[in-house]
Amino acid sequence: MQPVRTGQDQRREIRLRKTRALLNNPLDLAVNYSIAREPATIEEAFGLVYQAYTEVGLQAETDSRIRFTKYHVIPSTKVFVAVFRPELTKPEFERGHVNDNKQVVGTLTLVLDSSLGLPVEQVCGTEIQEMRDQGAKLAEVIALAIDPQFRRHNVMMFLYKIMFEYARLKGVTDICCAVTKRHIEFYRDILLFRPLGQLLPYSAGNNLEVQGHVLNIDHAFGDSKATYSTEGFDANVHDFFFAGEIELSMNEGAPWDTATIDYFLTQKTRFLDTLTPEEKAKIRAEYALRNLVFPY
Numbered sequence: 001m002q003p004v005r006t007g008q009d010q011r012r013e014i015r016l017r018k019t020r021a022l023l024n025n026p027l028d029l030a031v032n033y034s035i036a037r038e039p040a041t042i043e044e045a046f047g048l049v050y051q052a053y054t055e056v057g058l059q060a061e062t063d064s065r066i067r068f069t070k071y072h073v074i075p076s077t078k079v080f081v082a083v084f085r086p087e088l089t090k091p092e093f094e095r096g097h098v099n100d101n102k103q104v105v106g107t108l109t110l111v112l113d114s115s116l117g118l119p120v121e122q123v124c125g126t127e128i129q130e131m132r133d134q135g136a137k138l139a140e141v142i143a144l145a146i147d148p149q150f151r152r153h154n155v156m157m158f159l160y161k162i163m164f165e166y167a168r169l170k171g172v173t174d175i176c177c178a179v180t181k182r183h184i185e186f187y188r189d190i191l192l193f194r195p196l197g198q199l200l201p202y203s204a205g206n207n208l209e210v211q212g213h214v215l216n217i218d219h220a221f222g223d224s225k226a227t228y229s230t231e232g233f234d235a236n237v238h239d240f241f242f243a244g245e246i247e248l249s250m251n252e253g254a255p256w257d258t259a260t261i262d263y264f265l266t267q268k269t270r271f272l273d274t275l276t277p278e279e280k281a282k283i284r285a286e287y288a289l290r291n292l293v294f295p296y
Contacts, residue, residue: 028153029088031153032083033159033161034081036081046068049107053205075287076114078166079143082146082159084150085102106146106159108160109143113139115285116282116283124211137170140175141175188213195212
């Protein structure tokens with residue numbers, strides 16, 4: 001007897017089929033994924049986030065036309081980028097021109113828990129603290145944005161894959177995120193996140209309602225295997241995220257140097273003026289833990 005397929009199973013299968021159908025698209029093959037290291041690439045990523053967030057009302061317009069947060073200044077925070085290189089779409093590309101007209105077409109940021117806390121605590125602080133008290137090592141995904149021309153491709157899934165591998169390398173046990181109402185179904189049904197707290201206005205998101213969500217990595221291994229490692233699914237999210245060895249030589253890049261900090265906090269924006277003395281003290285302490293100096 002064939003098992004009864006629920007509506008949720010059918011929606012999941014349709015989405016996964018669409019994902020797999022794009023895997024060998026030439027555009028996908030010309031997109032590379034990494035941790036951003038150059039200030040120009042980081043700025044381009046912040047600009048992409050600003051554009052995406054203003055479109056949906058998560059960000060008010062500003063003169064700087066970039067979006068970043070105090071958590072980006074913490075030295076353990078990493079900005080992941082998807083960079084499209086048009087030269088790589090040619091059957092015979094020239095290596096000397098591979099970086100011509102390159103473009104950031106996707107980005108997300110992983111914030112490791114620190115003395116500054118996590119952004120999502122604004123809407124589910126009690127739940128996050130309970131997880132800390134139970135020994136969880138937390139991180140949060142923020143600042144996710146995909147170029148509109150690449151939203152039908154696999155950019156988001158591959159960004160999540162490289163972020164997920166990095167989080168596992170760093171010993172993270174639980175990955176958190178703040179999810180708007182329109183994206184809750186995707187995070188729960190496809191990525192298998194679980195809800196934390198309630199839908200609440202989020203001041204960091206221009207007061208749009210968001211709900212905290214969390215993915216426990218150990219649970220995700222079992223949940224994704226049970227969900228996807230069966231007949232009937234054309235794509236296997238479990239294997240996508242968990243199969244194979246983690247790449248131990250991932251190039252993390254260095255924390256921001258003084259010139260980069262100064263550029264983003266005082267030249268490109270006046271973000272430094274928004275930091276409280278307590279926040280500056282916590283940021284300085286995070287730098288001191290790594291024998292580095294925060295200049296403010």
